[in-house]
Amino acid sequence: MVPLVYHTSYSQLVLPARHPFPITKYQHLQQYLLTQGIATESQFVSPAPVSIDALCRIHSAQYVQDFINGTLPAGAIRRLGFPWSENLVNRTLHSVGGSALCARLAMEHGIALHLAGGYHHAHYDFGSGYCVFNDLVFAARELIDNGLAERVMIVDCDVHQGDGTATLCQQEPDIISLSLHCDSNFPSRKPASDYDVPLAKGMGDNDYIHTLKETLSYLIRLEKPDAILYDAGVDIHQDDRLGYLDVSTQGLFERDSLVLNIAKRAGIPLAAVIGGGYSTNPLHLSERHSQLFIAAKLLWQEE
Known part of the structure; x- marks a missing residue:
C-alpha cells in the first residue's frame, strides 16, 4: 500500500478574492482520490510541523524568524505571493514537514506521495512564487543527515525552473538537482541547476516523454x-493557466508512470510531491494531479 501524506491545513488559508493560487486544490484532491477509489482512508498519514531549528539548516535564521513572527518587509511578502497570516505559517510548517515525512516513508516502503509540496522557488533568505521554504532540499537534507541516504536526486518536472533549488544545491554536493522546464516561463533569471533541460514552448506529449526518458x-x-x-507539477498541462507546454492528461499519466517505473526498476526509493497546477476548475485540477496517484497504484499493484 502506497503511503499518502496529507494535512487539513494545506487548504485552510484565506486568500483575497480573485487570488490566482488555487488554495482549495489539496482538499479537493484528497476527496477526489477517495471518491474515485484511487486511495483509501487507511493510506493517509498526517505530518507534524517542521521545527524552526531544523529549517535553519538550509535557510537563513533571520529569514525563518521574520516569517514566523510576521515581520518580513512588505516587498518580501509581495515576492512570496501570499499575504502573511498565522494560517500561512501553520500551513507552511506542516507542508514542509509533510515532504520530509514523505521522504522517510519512501525509504521504508519504496514509494510515498505527498498531496502538497514542490516549493522550488524558495531560496536561502527569501521566498518567491508561492514558495516560503524549500521542502525538496529540506527533505533531501533530512535523509542525508539522518543516515538514510548518501546521495539524493531532485527530479523537478514542474513547468517552471526550480531556481531556489538550484541556488541551494550549489552548496549541497550530495544533492543533485535536475530541472525540466519551459524555457520561456517564470523565473526570468534561471540560475544553474546541476542539470537543466530547457523545453521549447508548446512541446507536446511525445517529445516531452522522450526527452525525460x-x-x-x-x-x-x-x-x-x-x-x-x-x-x-501538472502545470505542464496544455490547459494550465501558467504553463505554455502542450502536454495532455494522458501525457501526465505517461510522464508519472515513466518516472516511477525508472526509479522502481533501479531499486531507488521515490518520494513525490504534487507541485504546481493552476486552473479555476477544481475537478480538472484534481484529475490532472490524480494521474500521479493512479500511476503509483497501478505500478505497486503489480507486485
Missing part, C-alpha cells in the same frame, strides 16, 4: 542516487 535514464546511471524526490 533519455535524461533521467542517463542521469540515474551517472549519479547513482540513493533516493529520488520527484516534483510532479
